[in-house]
Amino acid sequence: MGRILAIDVGTKKIGLALSDPLRILASPWGSLQRDSFLWAKIVTLCKNEGVDLIVVGYVASDYYGTATRMVNEFVLELKKHISLPVEFQDESFSSQKAESYLRVKGKKKRCPREDRDSLAATQILWEYLDSRR
Incomplete structure (x- = not known):
């Protein structure tokens, strides 16, 4: 069993999180700009970290909306660019949960955006892992 990469898709950046090899824990990895190097960076990350599944967040209540179209x-x-299986996980309120987590940790609202993006991806991965237990 390999690691799972979770992706929180945004318009300018994507947040990333990785599971451990046993698929028990979820950890923030960081974020990437949506630029011409994005796909190469994701492929390299998957190879270097032993990823064998990608989970992408989507908003279930936005089935026909702009956000869902962007994710699709x-x-x-x-x-x-990559032949790994891709699954979807409802990400409703993942960004708000990430903000709450940062507030509990004492971070100010003006914390780096990549922290929030990566924590949102971590929330998506936590929920995916919990749903599989």
């Missing part, structure tokens, strides 16, 4: 387009492009 992202996944279609992702599948052109």
Whole structure:
């Protein structure tokens, strides 16, 4: 069993989180700019970290909305660059949960955006792992 990479898709950046090899823990990895090097960075990350599954967050209540279209387009492009299986996990309120976590940890509202993006991806991965237990 390999690691799981969770992705929180945003318009400018994507947040990333990784599971441990046993798929018990979820940890923030960071964020990446949505630029021309994005796909190469994701492929390299997956190879270097032993990823064998990608989980992408989507908002279930936005089935026909802009956010869902953005996620679907992202996944279609992702599948052109990597042959790993991709699953979806409802990410409703993941960003708000990440903000709450940062407040509990004493971080100010102006913490780096990549922290929030990565923590949102971590929340997606936690919920995915919990649903599989």
